[in-house]
Amino acid sequence: MAGFNKVVASYEAAMAGLEDNMTVIAGGFGLCGIPENLIKEIKKKGTQGLTIVSNNCGTTTHGLGILLPEKQIKKMIASYVGENDEFERQMMSGELEVELTPQGTLAEKMRAAGAGIPAFFTATGVGTPIAEGKEIRNINGREYVLEHSIKGDFAIVKAWKADTFGNLVFRKTARNFNPMAATAGNITVVEVEEIVEPGQLDPDEIHTPGIYVDRLIKGSFEKTIEQRTVRFTF
Amino acid sequence: MAGFNKVVASYEAAMAGLEDNMTVIAGGFGLCGIPENLIKEIKKKGTQGLTIVSNNCGTTTHGLGILLPEKQIKKMIASYVGENDEFERQMMSGELEVELTPQGTLAEKMRAAGAGIPAFFTATGVGTPIAEGKEIRNINGREYVLEHSIKGDFAIVKAWKADTFGNLVFRKTARNFNPMAATAGNITVVEVEEIVEPGQLDPDEIHTPGIYVDRLIKGSFEKTIEQRTVRFTF
Amino acid sequence: MALSREQLAQRVAQELQDGYYVNLGIGIPTLVANYIPQDMEVMLQSENGLLGMGQFPTEEEIDADLINAGKQTVTMATGASIFDSAESFAMIRGGHVDLTVLGAFEVDVQGNIASYMIPGKLIKGMGGAMDLVAGADNIIVTMTHASKHGDSKLLTKCSLPLTGKGCIKKVLTDLAFIEIKGNKFHLLERAPGVSIEEIIKLTNGELVVPQHVPEMHF
């Protein structure tokens, strides 16, 4: 009886079934709250032709950026390019297809996919290159653009704690895109810092119910800081 | 300096500015998690011609149902009529206009209003009376109906705890529609069981950030149970 | 013999699988919770914002802040989670619930379902039913096969306002377990002691009857 136990034994098992040309939705903002070991596993597997949906593409050395040198990413759907020279280079040279998507629209597209909303109107991007070729509609005197949801074959997520049922709790701004990503994968894989028994998380404080989670693994994390800013104390 | 202190001194102050023919969005499911004292204040004010948006209309004696005898409600937007004979009677006789809305669509309409999404597509209600007169669109081989957001002049909300900044925490299934309602009011009024100082709620455990809350008041609650079901222990 | 409410619930429970997230509607569907096989883990979703609904509370455990979609006081099972109504229906609409069981007034050969109002007589409201039937792939409708007056509830075309269009594939009545496909009802099983003739007589839409129609087992 497996019941609701989502824990898998290895990173190989966590990413089993990932194939060339699939779409992967990834949580994280910058290098904060990224599923770093799941990304490393994708690099190790050498899967090619991926479409990756994530706010950014990590740096040249960390996060999703490590999939760039071997050209594992065919297409990137992201809101931000800055601070990753290789990403910008591959984009400018046309080696990598990039679909720039406003950050809020990207978050909403993931949420919509998980929530069975195939499309929604938003004012974001009206009159900009983002809206080209998309339906524009005037609703109550304002123009909106129709945006469609994005579902992934896989979603890769980093949470802080989980119980074995896959109920998730995130920590501070490492939450970011992770809860939406978790809802948007046909197979949702989550790595966490700690796994506890069911009943040990307060039901009122669970951020992502386990119904969205297919596989769960405990990892250890580098948690690289991109901009280490400190205040001086006297 | 008022800063972010949202606490008001009285229920009169909490509902100040509510006028005839306004739209009020209310949290609650059945009699669970309803802003019962704010509803009583509306009854006391005698405001007329209201459009009320809430999953149900309480019972004949509790919750929003107490606004029915004096015909304070002109139009009700709700998903469920059952267990309130007066509501059903006024609806069948045409004294009260009712816009039946599927529960999930209702929740999403409130969320959309708060989130700046004027309209979204959903499969819910396609081919039913709910979809009549609305746009139907085939997206990826399935039919969806276009639904619009609902904003309120006021939103009335019941939470469990709040800090004075209006950061809210809900308790168990008394959460229900309250977080969405909180985002959808031009003026959002919240009543709670306990008000604490800012910093006393864990930022990771706040369900509704104070940015959505305009007025806050501590109340005492009857918490009437509609279906008291118990199990027998031997 | 027509199935009792309890037997309807028992038969539905046989469709459960280990690890299923299930939404049980008000009425007979709720009773299914009493027949979850011992060797199986199932989590019940209540659309007012609870995944992992437990049994009814003891007098001491009663909590006005903890009810199910039928407004009954309940408890939480181990590993339960609480969420708001938008999240609850995101879960439902997004197809994350494995099985939905709900009641109906009528079902027809096209898989249409009517369950929320009888014009001029009764307005219950659809509650979450329209979302549930639109969001779930796997739905079982439970209802009596015919009305008290002997009118079939399984029709060629629903006469009442629809709750959902073309979404129902399985119907369990007090007389039969029926599959809907290709615009026909297909008789899968019959209630113990109920004749195929009786089922045919009380079914008002094309019914395909295979050579062998097993009796239900409990």
Added chain:
Amino acid sequence: MALSREQLAQRVAQELQDGYYVNLGIGIPTLVANYIPQDMEVMLQSENGLLGMGQFPTEEEIDADLINAGKQTVTMATGASIFDSAESFAMIRGGHVDLTVLGAFEVDVQGNIASYMIPGKLIKGMGGAMDLVAGADNIIVTMTHASKHGDSKLLTKCSLPLTGKGCIKKVLTDLAFIEIKGNKFHLLERAPGVSIEEIIKLTNGELVVPQHVPEMHF
């Protein structure tokens, strides 16, 4: 004298009001946090999911899980809350933020703004900027008045791909504080010691200059 980065931040800070929820973009806007008047409470929203951004951490306080939208390590102010990106942009898109301050490459007389790419040269990406300019009523753009080569960034028509259409009403440059209405720039204030002639010369769109143009005060 053209304003320094610090002075730009100081001048923006004068637009703050007690009880404002404010989103500060990357770069100069971030510096505004250093000039919040003492007698005022302002909460900073960071679109990666934090309302109530505090000051930078001490070495001991540094937490990789707590950054702002510029990916800088930060702390939380008293009364802060954390949420996911969908909620963060619900807040922004839904118009709940009182003031947004962000940078730009170009702004034009129609209130258009370009800030996320220079075709063939630079692709930064829009991040949250498109959502911010679409969601806020009250936006201040901060930028230098002209490029290093002396080309005006205040134009009759933006030449770069737009971040938002018709959404900018106020621009603070190192030379002037300008309002956009009726398809014209209106000069509200000038930087201390900067002549109106210089501002006119470096503004490449119709500029309305009132009889008296006060100098900014700090």
